[in-house]
Amino acid sequence: MFRVIVTQAALAAGPVAAAPAGDLARGEQIYQACTDCHSLDQNDVGPRHRGVYGREAGSLADYPYSDALKNAKIVWNAETLDKWLTNPQAFVPGAKMFFHLADAQDRADVIAFLKERAR
Ligand code: HEC
Numbered sequence: 001m002f003r004v005i006v007t008q009a010a011l012a013a014g015p016v017a018a019a020p021a022g023d024l025a026r027g028e029q030i031y032q033a034c035t036d037c038h039s040l041d042q043n044d045v046g047p048r049h050r051g052v053y054g055r056e057a058g059s060l061a062d063y064p065y066s067d068a069l070k071n072a073k074i075v076w077n078a079e080t081l082d083k084w085l086t087n088p089q090a091f092v093p094g095a096k097m098f099f100h101l102a103d104a105q106d107r108a109d110v111i112a113f114l115k116e117r118a119r
Helices: 003-020 025-035 079-084 102-115
Strands: none
Touching: 025 102, 079 102
16 A cells, blocks of 8 residues: 555656756746747747747747648647757757757746746
8 A cells, every 4th residue: 555655656756856847037047048039029030939838839820930830739838848948859850940958957947937927
């Protein structure tokens, strides 16, 4: 019985350990690297980010996405953004974003920023 409970607790803890909690202030600093190509309210090299959290990938009518992202059928949330920012080319082959964040904490922080500040 005890063993069963421990196993379930370990399973429940799994995803939490994989995705550290995001720090908004740090995320804002990390977002500066994104602003080479993105801003919250203007399309640039990349699409604007206002409202991106919860939005379907490739869905702004006024930004010229790759066909790959337009057809990806992904909704941006903590999990999909984490995969995208780890390696956009691996997550959506043919996507035209060539930038990634190798550090899981950096990704979590910038995702917190997008979720809270890019609403
Ligand atoms: C060198 C330019 C560049 C940088 C730097 C960059 N991106 Fe992008 N990003 C793009 C391009 C181009 C696209 C469009 C991809 C496509 O259409 O396949 C994109 C798309 C995205 C999307 C999908 C948005 C949508 O409307 O579906 C997200 C989310 C995103 N980027 C987040 C980020 C974040 C967060 C950072 C910083 C950690 C970042 N990007 C840094 C160029 C960049």
